[in-house]
């Protein structure tokens with residue numbers, strides 16, 4: 001059966017997969033997908049998935065350079081829509097100038113904007129970081145609090161940022177940090193069918209043991225960068241290919 005695909009080109013359905021027939025070029029026949037045994041529910045696969053990914057990425061940790069909770073909080077706010085590598089370059093200079101919440105609270109906004117400009121969205125990030133620092137000084141004696149409620153009460157700090165601080169800076173497993181890599185891999189592993197980060201986090205928390213929430217997130221981020229990449233997952237070298245319903249091998 002054929003129908004019109006993007007750009008008006010004919011699309012041939014073969015074995016459930018679409019093939020394009022380009023003008024004049026040979027049509028490529030795909031081997032019908034090998035029938036795969038039905039996999040167990042996510043909750044039953046998770047222990048083996050965790051074990052194998054931990055073996056593959058034993059060094060997985062937070063990629064944002066930091067020495068204390070305040071530095072991690074600043075770096076995490078800067079990391080929105082920006083690479084960790086770029087954030088680390090910017091914070092390399094920033095952390096030599098600003099040492100405390102009081103320092104950030106007293107910063108000149110236009111100077112600070114220039115200092116963080118290369119991370120993007122620098123006006124909003126400046127507002128968040130300086131506002132967050134003022135709130136730390138006024139409400140918490142300049143210290144970063146260690147509860148979800150207090151953290152999410154700070155300007156510019158949502159649940160995702162709070163999860164990063166609680167898990168990585170304070171060793172508290174209060175939730176799972178759902179970043180792009182994590183959302184994509186959780187879907188490929190059929191741990192979730194959701195697209196909303198809060199619902200994805202809920203599905204992950206239901207199957208991953210609480211004591212693993214922080215490390216599991218770090219590990220999946222490494223897996224998403226090295227193997228289960230967005231465009232074309234490298235299933236042929238993946239250590240959990242037999243546990244993944246999206247495996248292409």
Ligand code: SF4
Pocket residue numbers: 185188189227228229233234235238239240241242244245246247248
């Ligand atoms: S088998 Fe492929 S799709 Fe599944 S987790 Fe591994 S790389 Fe990702």
